[in-house]
Amino acid sequence: MPRFRAELERLFPDKETVFHHLGNYLFNPSNQAWGLITRFYDAYLARADERIGLQVRVFNTKASPIPLVAKQLLKCTQSEGILPQLQVSTKVTNNTSSTKTKAVLIGSLYREFYEEMKYEYWTRASVDVHQASHEESQNSESNSHNMKALADIYLLSLCDVLVTSRWSTFGYVAQAIGRVKPWILNVPNTNYSGDRLPERACRRAVSMEPCFHYPPSYDMKKKVVVDGEVGTGPPVVHCEDVSWGLKLVNGRQIERLG
Structure with missing residues (x-):
């Protein structure tokens, strides 16, 4: 309402951090949820030079087959320089002092995205791929399911770089809490483009706000x-x-x- 505008201007001078502040104030994971978050982070993400979160939401696996979406995800991360280009080689590359280590966190209901990315980068010692959970289907009535989802959101928010999915409120919350401006994945839809990948794999969000x-x-x-x-x-x-x-x-x- 107009009469609150002046007060809101004082509370939130930076318009791109409104949800960041509100989210960090209102979302308070339980001790059990924090345990999931901290144990996974310390074990798999903490020691990397760069943490990359890939949040993939597929609303209809028939219209957006997982293998096709996985190709688009790989295209996005490589074309935007988020992950290194793959080279045809049977030799496992080793880390050097000049190579930045990257920990990739897959946030998705489906394990296939983790398996595909893990397979693509198994020869790159500088890239480690991880996934905290893969529930396969959404079950909002389950407290255990919801706790894993909240843990995934917070783990994604702790990443330095984020790729999120169109329409996904899950990704919105992660980017805002983490104060990260994400790349938005253009999830392919065979109803409109057949088996062809959209030419533009992803685009940078103009702000971190949901x-x-x-x-x-x-x-x-x-x-x-x-x-x-x-x-x-x-x-x-x-x-x-x-x-x-x-x-x-x-x-x-x-x-x-x-």
Whole structure:
């Protein structure tokens, strides 16, 4: 509401950290969940020079077959320099003092993404691939399932680089808590492109803030509730992955978008 705007401006001068602060204040994992997070992090991620989180959400495995999505994920990480290009070689490469070690964390319901990435990089001693859990299907009624999901979110938030999936609130929370601006994976859909991969594998998000998929009808320019499409304007823009959704950005990012 307009009367709260001045107070919100004082509370959140940096528009791209609103959810970061609120999320870290409101999300408090239990001791058991923190145990999962810290044990996995210390065992597999802590000693790497760089931690890379790959969060893959597939809503329909028939329209988006896992092998096709895995190819797109590999294309994204290599084309954007997140992971090294693969070279045809049967010789296992060893670490050198100049090689940065990378710990790759797969965040997905499916184990196949871990297995595919592990297979691709088994000859690269500088790249280790890990997955904390793979539940195969979503089961929100299970506390155990939800605790593993929360652990995955926090582990992803501790990564230096993130690749997330379009439409995924799971990825939104991880990027915001970790204050990481992610690359958004363009998940292929055979209903539209057949077996061809979209030319653009992924794109960089303009801010770390999550996308509000179904925003209220409030016009930022007129500062009134309206019917129909919401007007955009500082500090609100349409999302990269959901065209009608809205997200917060700083003014300099709006200038870059324009």
